[in-house]
Amino acid sequence: xxxxxxxxxxxxxxxxxxxxxxxxxxxxxxxxxxxxxxxxxxxxxxxxxxxxxxxxxxxxxxxxxxxxxxxxxxxxxxxxxxxxxxxxxxxxxxxxxxxxxxxxxxxxxxxxxxxxxxxxxxxxxxxxxxxxxxxxxxxxxxxxxxxxxxxxxxxxxxxxxxxxxxxxxxxxxxxxxxxxxxxxxxxxxxxxxxxxxxxxxxxxxxxxxxxxxxxxxxxxxxxxxxxxxxxxxxxxxxxxxxxxxxxxxxxxxxxxxxxxxxxxxxxxxxxxxxxxxxxxxxxxxxxxxxxxxxxxxxxxxxxxxxxxxxxxxxxxxxxxxxxxxxxxxxxxxxxxxxxxxxxxxxxxxxxxxxxxxxxxxxxxxxxxxxxxxxxxxxxxxxxxxxxxxxxxxxxxxxxxxxxxxxxxxxxxxxxxxxxxxxxxxxxxxxxxxxxxxxxxxxxxxxxxxxxxxxxxxxxxxxxxxxxxxxxxxxxxxxxxxxxxxxxxxxxxxxxxxxxxxxxxxxxxxxxxxxxxxxxxxxxxxxxxxxxxxxxxxxxxxxxxxxx
Numbered sequence: 307x308x309x310x311x312x313x314x315x316x317x318x319x320x321x322x323x324x325x326x327x328x329x330x331x332x333x334x335x336x337x338x339x340x341x342x343x344x345x346x347x348x349x350x351x352x353x354x355x356x357x358x359x360x361x362x363x364x365x366x367x368x369x370x371x372x373x374x375x376x377x378x379x380x381x382x383x384x385x386x387x388x389x390x391x392x393x394x395x396x397x398x399x400x401x402x403x404x405x406x407x408x409x410x411x412x413x414x415x416x417x418x419x420x421x422x423x424x425x426x427x428x429x430x431x432x433x434x435x436x437x438x439x440x441x442x443x444x445x446x447x448x449x450x451x452x453x454x455x456x457x458x459x460x461x462x463x464x465x466x467x468x469x470x471x472x473x474x475x476x477x478x479x480x481x482x483x484x485x486x487x488x489x490x491x492x493x494x495x496x497x498x499x500x501x502x503x504x505x506x507x508x509x510x511x512x513x514x515x516x517x518x519x520x521x522x523x524x525x526x527x528x529x530x531x532x533x534x535x536x537x538x539x540x541x542x543x544x545x546x547x548x549x550x551x552x553x554x555x556x557x558x559x560x561x562x563x564x565x566x567x568x569x570x571x572x573x574x575x576x577x578x579x580x581x582x583x584x585x586x587x588x589x590x591x592x593x594x595x596x597x598x599x600x601x602x603x604x605x606x607x608x609x610x611x612x613x614x615x616x617x618x619x620x621x622x623x624x625x626x627x628x629x630x631x632x633x634x635x636x637x638x639x640x641x642x643x644x645x646x647x648x649x650x651x652x653x654x655x656x657x658x659x660x661x662x663x664x665x666x667x668x669x670x671x672x673x674x675x676x677x678x679x680x681x682x683x684x685x686x687x688x689x690x691x692x693x694x695x696x697x698x699x700x701x702x703x704x705x706x707x708x709x710x711x712x713x714x715x716x717x718x719x720x721x722x723x724x725x726x727x728x729x730x731x732x733x734x735x736x737x738x739x740x741x742x743x744x745x746x747x748x749x750x751x752x753x754x755x756x757x758x759x760x761x762x763x764x765x766x767x768x769x770x771x772x773x774x775x776x777x778x779x780x781x782x783x784x785x786x787x788x789x790x791x792x793x794x795x796x797x798x799x800x801x802x803x804x805x806x807x808x809x810x811x812x813x814x815x816x817x818x819x820x821x822x823x824x825x826x827x828x829x830x831x832x833x834x835x836x837x838x839x840x841x842x843x844x845x846x847x848x849x850x851x852x853x
Contacts, residue, residue, distance in 0.1 A: 325436040325446070328429030333544040334537055338437035343373030349533050351379050351556055354392040355549035360385055360556070366530050369443050369669040372707040376441075378529055381557040386565050392553055393495040393524060393569030400492030400520030401551065404472050411469035413546075414518055418468065420545035422461035425453065430541070434534070438505055441531040443668040444627040452507050456538075459511055459805035459821065468518045471823055472831075483840040490827050491834035492520030493572035499562065499586075501578045502671050503630045505531035510538050511805075511820055512575050512829070517551045519830040524553040524571070526562045530671065566590060575818055575829055577632070580766070587816065595818035595829045597810055600632040600768035601738045602800045603761055605639045605783055607774025608751065610647045611796050616773055617652040623771070623800045625657055625715040628668050629742040633769040633791070633801045633809075636738055637745045639722075639757045645748055650719075654695040657715035660742075662702040670711035670741040675699055678713045681739050688731055690721040694746060715742045722749050722756055736764055754779075758786045767813045771798035788813040 327339045336347035346365070351358045359379055366376035381389075402410035424430055431453055439449040463471075475488045496516045500508045509527050513535075516523040527535045532554075539547075539554055555562065559582065566574055567589055576586050577597040586594050604623065606616070623635035640649060660667040670678065679699070686693045696716030703712020725735045725747060735745055749757050761770075770789035772780050773796060780794045790812030793799050803809040803821070810819035819825030 325432040325439070325450075327436070328432060331424075331427075331430055331433060331541065333540045334433065335540060336437070336533060336537065338433065338440050341375045341440055342368070343375065346374055346377050347533070349376065349378035349536055349556055351381060352536075352539060352552070352554040353388045354553065358388070364529060364556070366441075366533075367707045369441070369671060369706065369710055371705045376533055378532065379556040380529075381555055381561060383561055383564055386561065386568065389524065389553060389555055389565050390569045392550075393522070393565075393571060396495040396522040398494040398572065400494055401517075401522055401548075402520045403492055404474060404489050408472075410520070410548075411472055411518075412466065414468045415463060415465050417542065417546045418460050419464035421542055421547075422457055422464055424541055424545060425457035425460070431457075434506060434537070437537060438531075438534050439665070441534060442502060442505060442627075442630075442671065443665050445665045448627050452504060455805045456507055456510050460514070462805070463514075463518065471518055471826055472520075479837070479839065483842065484838065486835060486837045489834045489836065490519065490831035492831055494521060495524070495569060495572055496521040496830065497524040497526070497566055497571045497574045499526050499574065499576045499578065500528070502528035502531045503627070503632070505534035506538060508577055508820070509535045512577075513552060514542075515820075515826040516573075516575070516830045517547075518826065521573070521830060522551060522553070524555065524565070524569070526555050526557065529556050529558075532556055563589060573830070577818070583816075592816075594816055596814065596816045597632065597768070597818045597820070598766060600634070600811075601636045601736050601764055601766045602633055602769045602789070603637045603639065603764070604635050604771040604773060604798070604800055605757060606641050606644045606649070607772065607776055607779045607783075608641050608643050609774055609776045609779075609796075610641075610643045611775065613647055613649065613652065615797065616644075617649060617656055619797065619799050620649075620653055621656040621660075621715075622802070624717075624744040625660060625667070625742045626801065628670055628713075629744075630670060630672070630740055631801050633803065634740075635744055635771070635800045637736070637747060639747045639749050639760075642748060642750045650694055650717075650746065653717065657695060657717075660715050662700060662712075667700055667715065667742065668712075669703065669706045670713060672740050673711045674709060675703065675711040675713060678711050678739060678741055678743065681737065682713075682716055682718060682743065684734055685718045685720065685745065688720055688734065689724050689727075691724060692719050693717075694719050696742070711741060713742055717744050717746050719746045719748065722747050722753060722760070725760060726756060732760075732763060738766070754782070758783065761787050766811070768811045769793075769800040769803075769809075771800045773798045790817060790819075 341347045360381045362380040364380040365374045368375040434453045435449045498512045513523045583598045694717040696714040700712030767789045770792045772783045772794040811817045
């Protein structure tokens with residue numbers, strides 16, 4: 307189903323391939339194959355059911371060659387009026403709820419069936435994979451996998467899937483006619499703010515989840531990649547999504563912050579940096595759910611097995627999509643048995659296969675090359691530390707826009723004692739470089755407590771992996787840690803979460819989740835209790851004395 311052809315005109319390395327172009331979908335407003343400096347494509351805002359523009363625009367460069375390939379709105383504070391009004395007119399009881407327009411649940415399930423069918427069309431699948439790959443260059447398998455995950459998730463909520471999210475429970479009362487009912491209730495006006503790395507999956511799943519539960523949702527994705535979500539929204543509208551269920555705004559972060567405050571957003575889902583997460587928490591008076599930064603750890607246990615698989619998975623976790631996943635393996639604690647088995651040398655050989663030619667290595671959108679190299683040097687200068695492999699500019703990255711970076715897959719080994727020697731050392735080692743970089747920390751049989759102490763001191767608790775089939779070892783690690791999405795066993799990984807299980811951090815009451823019905827209910831609804839007490843009043847009842 308996936309046809310490929312070479313594309314030399316894009317200025318990428320020889321051998322670069324692309325998804326086969328078919329007829330553009332009728333709802334599409336851009337052509338990802340034509341998108342270039344000679345033919346820049348245009349984005350638009352969507353508010354209260356209407357597509358709109360802004361007075362100023364912003365030009366988005368091609369991450370591979372710097373050509374101006376996109377022109378998108380740059381909405382100013384003075385243009386927020388329609389967006390604020392759209393949020394404010396949304397009732398706190400939502401657009402629908404279990405007692406108001408309950409048929410909307412099933413209607414949204416029908417929309418999901420149509421969206422899923424649309425995404426199964428090869429030309430639509432390739433359209434999204436190509437568009438996604440143009441704005442965040444990643445390997446074909448990574449780009450197509452994101453589209454497939456979204457389709458599978460949406461198909462899972464077709465039919466009665468949305469209705470079941472609003473399932474209620476009841477409990478008998480103390481007398482005839484009395485019963486308590488527990489509902490999941492919408493918030494009303496909500497918002498989703500997401501970063502560049504998953505332009506389709508995160509905003510699509512979270513915004514639709516909000517709508518499923520009865521909310522109106524205003525969406526802001528990193529403007530460098532928001533065109534992907536815009537096209538997704540156009541597809542959903544063509545499949546029958548109510549036009550006033552979602553608003554979409556291209557704007558700078560501070561402008562969005564102003565919108566959420568002035569529009570009185572009742573709940574905001576934020577995925578991104580810890581600094582912005584903390585600011586939103588204060589500005590929105592705690593009405594947030596967060597999937598914040600992820601400095602994610604992996605522990606290789608004492609039992610060495612399936613070395614080739616474990617090495618391959620470690621390379622994927624650290625370096626797929628050039629490490630630009632919030633679940634990417636940031637630090638790997640390597641038991642001395644794995645050291646003796648040649649794990650590090652095997653990892654080096656595996657990482658060396660990555661190349662810009664097939665986008666198994668590519669541009670880093672949030673760190674410049676100079677900044678990444680400075681960080682590599684800072685970590686490698688620690689006592690006893692050394693660069694194991696990488697540590698140099700990615701060949702071919704000279705064509706990237708200046709603000710983007712290119713780094714070879716890199717690993718720096720740091721002694722456990724050095725890491726724990728001071729707060730300064732620990733902060734240096736655990737700084738998240740959102741790129742193809744990881745820290746390797748060897749440890750011995752008697753040092754697991756120190757490894758767990760290091761995990762305890764980390765401040766982000768998204769994903770983790772315990773690579774071991776030793777049940778006692780695994781239980782000790784799991785019992786002493788809090789990461790929200792943890793894989794255990796010899797095939798354990800930190801990345802690649804499918805649509806069928808919970809994904810999100812732990813250890814913070816603001817923790818958000820994605821994918822599952824439990825995650826949707828947690829993020830996008832609140833508990834409402836309705837107690838029915840209809841009588842009858844017993845014959846001969848008389849009012850007692852006041853108490």
